[in-house]
Amino acid sequence: MKITVKRATWFLGGFHxxxxxxxxxxxxxxxxxxxxxxxxxxxxDGxxxxxKETVLSKIVNIVFITSMLFFIFSNSLNIYTESYPYPPDFLRVSGIGVTIIFVVIIVISFFFNSYKFVKENNSSKE
Known part of the structure; x- marks a missing residue:
């Protein structure tokens, strides 16, 4: 007897x-x-x-990628730009805010399921 399991867990988890x-x-x-x-x-059998990822897991992935992009681009703006259009404290305060949001969502995600099973069909024999 066989079953087929497909992992559809977005780009951080992959498809298998x-x-x-x-x-x-x-x-x-x-x-x-x-x-x-x-x-x-x-x-x-069959x-x-x-x-699949839960909604919370998708939100955590989006926040993670957004945070990483923010830190990469904010550091490159500080290094390569002498006259940044925002006040000097803007990047520091927004960086602290992004970090706090990231940490809160990660901590919350430890207490909830990241993945769930979904039955796509009922006993479709091969």
């Missing part, structure tokens, strides 16, 4: 497909995360299961 053997006609597929954040789904 794997076919797995299950020992019986049905069973429970479990995804374990630290701090006892697990997701379970009942599967049957099921196609998607592992």
């Amino acid at each position: 497909t794997r076919t797995m053997e299950i020992p019986g006609e049905s069973g429970t597929l479990t995804y374990d995360q630290p701090l006892d954040r697990t997701d379970r789904i009942e599967v049957k 099921d196609l299961i998607l592992v």
